[in-house]
Amino acid sequence: MTTIDTVLLPGRHHLVTRYQVRRLREILFGGAADETGEPVLVADDARVVWALTSATHHGTRRNPLPANRREAMIEAVSDDAGLSSLVAPVPDVARSPRFATTVVRSASLTLGLELDPATTVVACSTPEVSELYRAQGYRIVPVEDARDPQPVRPWDVLEAAVRDEPGWRDLVDPAALRYLDRYDLVTTIRTAHEDPTVSADGDLTETRDYAVYSKAFDEGSDRKWEQVRGHVVPGRVVDLGCAAGGLLERASRDPRLGESDLFGVDVSRALVAEAEHRRDQGAFANPNVFFAQRNLLHAPVFEDSSVHTTITIALTHEIASYGDGRADLELLTERIYRQTAPGGVWINSDVLGPADGERLVDLVLDGDDPGEAVDMTGWGSDRVEAHLSGLTPARTLTQFAQDFPALSGGRCQVAWVAPGVARMPLRDAMEFLTTRDYRRNWLSECHERFTTMAWSDWETTLTGAGFELDPASGPWRNDWLVEHRFAAGAALRDPVSGDAVDWPDTHVLSVARRPV
Template sequence: MVEHGLSEVLDVFGNPLAVSKHPSAIIFAVTSANHNNTRRNPLSLYQRAMMIQDFSKEFKIPSLVIPIDDIGMSPNFASYTLKKIEVETELRLKLTPKNTIVLCSTPVANLYLTLGFFVLPVEKVPGPKLSFFAKLPWEELEGIVSRRKERKATTSARPFTLGLEDPTQIGAAEEEGIYHNLDRACLRLWNDYGLFEKVDMLFSDSLIGDDGDLTESRDYNTYVREMDNIAELKFQETKPFVKPGRIGDIGCAVGSWIKLVCQDPSGLESDFYGVEIARHLYQICEQRKENGEFSNPNVFFLRKNAVSGLVFPKMSMNTIHTSSLTHEIESYGGRSQLVSFIQNRYDELVMGGVWINRDVVGPEGKEIEVFVWMEEESGTNHGRGPEAFSNSKEYLDSLSTKERFFQFQKDFRKVEGYVLRTDTFFVDGIEYHRMKLKDICEYVSKKDYTDNWDSEMHESFCFWSFNEWKENLESIGFKISPNSYEYRNEWLVQNRYEGKVKLFTSQSPSPQIHSELIPFDFPVTHMLMLAEK
């Protein structure tokens, strides 16, 4: 196309373009430039730019790489891209239908057609039929991952190497049919930077979605505020146990804990590594670092998943800190993922190093049955269903504690197949609900998070008690510090539980009078586990 002109090239409708002029430049608009380390966009911007420049060096005309950050699904995406190109080139390039032809094979082409541009269909067959000459990039990527997985399953284990075993083996790999559709510029970069293994990891990880986030239903504005609000509490709880040296905070959210540890005199000579998989939170960490919010210059942030493998070299870390993370791994990834996570932390610590794990915890005896009274006077919805409200939060807030429990019973881990069973009893004319202790603990811990209800309904807090945590950590090889402890968050009890829910036990499976019910205190809610190597 570049060498022979555009006069005979067919546009997206199948008509000859009839442009006699030869192209004078090629502009590569790299969309989602602010995304990386995800299934949709595994490469960073600089890696994509390097590959494009290598690919286009054989052309006889200039090529420019312009980053276009993600703005989501927008009907103005085409016009935004044009404006972004203009800004990124210091207003030197103003692209119009008179001086530019767009290459696009996706429905985004319609946005440029609306603006009056001619569009060449690239992989798409010209005309109205939705068919393609070749695989789209994301299909090619999925195919490579699948073929690599098949090859690994049919070959014996080999020592770990980055990318292809040797750059001279590129031809052999192409002959295998794994990479036959990739340009050699692509192969060179992917091999040099070990990107094939990175993509294998991204596609094998069940914990994160295509865009690299743990859950798509979380309101991150609310989440960030919560993380900042409790940062001082987390710091004060963990400060006495932080060992100087190399300190890692896995699931660092917006870097609040690291920021406070940096300010402490004991951390002046330490190096800090924040690890965050959620794209939105990682970007905030990077922005905070750029703003100069961390007093120690040796603060580094990594966007990596700590479940699928090591994030730090073996035997390299003095302290690893996690907060409110392990229950998410259990909830979204399952037990095998949690055990893998624990093993990875053990492997990363130096001898004498400590993993500080602050998280929710289940009660001892969590399988016992309790009788539960719930208030029912605060409801304001008067029997109206969710459809009568503008959003789910308004509906949930209109429910009494008992009404909201029934909604919880329907929603809690239904995707995972969990069934929350209850029986109803009337004792002296008062209604009680019999259920497992862990189930009512799950409810009271989540009942007030109505703005993040969909996300909370996936999360299990009570899968292990404190002693079960100790047993599982010790089975890996950890020694549990006697300074570890479980505790009850009294603020939650006083402000969220009391007056809303009452717990009882009974020696009778079906008590008939109130004297048979024995009051039962709300159990522990959190733990600080200090696991030493």
């Protein structure tokens, strides 16, 4: 019988349990058997290869801890338990029948060794994963499945830690627990798990096309930077909702900010990863550029009175949409005020609700027949875009009146009073007109409410928190949008007189300063 020199233990390894260590010692030193009952004869110098999967993915419920923290914990556990170990980081990949091949090849490239099925066993208790290695010719040694009753698996222990269930600490290997405590990693894990607005993979929705989203942000970065640059106070400059870092790329070239530290913060894992990639490629002229995946509503990101400029571009409507509406915007305002240094500034640019949002208007749309909405749940971006591109403006409103309330929890009151004429509150009409051209990202954009706050609401919120408003602050109308988007196949009329209704303000720029 061939002697085994390697025990491959694949997993994400956000913590290590007492049982895992005990089982590994049994395999290496105690004469364990494989799943068929055949003894595993292990060489005296055998080692454990911890295949650290999803090593390029962190900050999410699926992978709360970065690979460097997980790797260091494994090393601490191995030293404490006397296990000869090697750690092989494996990139995050989508589920695939080739997953086992990816793990084995990554380990071979990282460690410079071949994991021969003749001399390697795979320690695993996940049936679908075991099958992938079994198909590659590897023998499977059960881990938790080796006991009846089965011990608690590592992920179940992690979820118990998130809930702070009694006894979870007793299930974690002592060296792993010391490491978790030293860096307060349980708080990191809980933060990722308890964030109500972010998916398991660290994004706001499952339907957003980030290639399109990032491209749109980049294309507008020059214009956005010109809008805000004159109000920036040098020092610590923070771009909340930084996307892929386009605005900070412009800021990094500004001579006034040569001695400033520039921070980009975004809730989306995908966008932060792209921003970090750009930084690594040398896209930022200022070397002091840093990025982090955080949700400011979940917990403060910066210390009180430590930030000189906070910039939010097209962010506040998302916070209102994916959280608790105006209440979350008030919480955001309070937190930004606290983090702002005396004399510092919060610059906010975003869409805006109309001043007289409850006024009834007639929205006159091309296309007499409003038609029927269809259920696009589960459709891909291409199919959604193709369907919407074939609709008249009137039929698009019918689709919006179904999708927007269902996805955002917002309101869309529509009463068809004549062919192609929808009577509705001005706020609801602008909500539709602001969204209707996002055909490819329709299912994502229908999550978002664009008109939550009018300018009077912003004035009350900002001054109530203690900010003073710069004279540059106020509402404004994007006439390009009016001409090329809103007025395309649509018009606003007064229900009584039939007269044209002026298009309302569409955007806001607020420059809010914390008094010295």
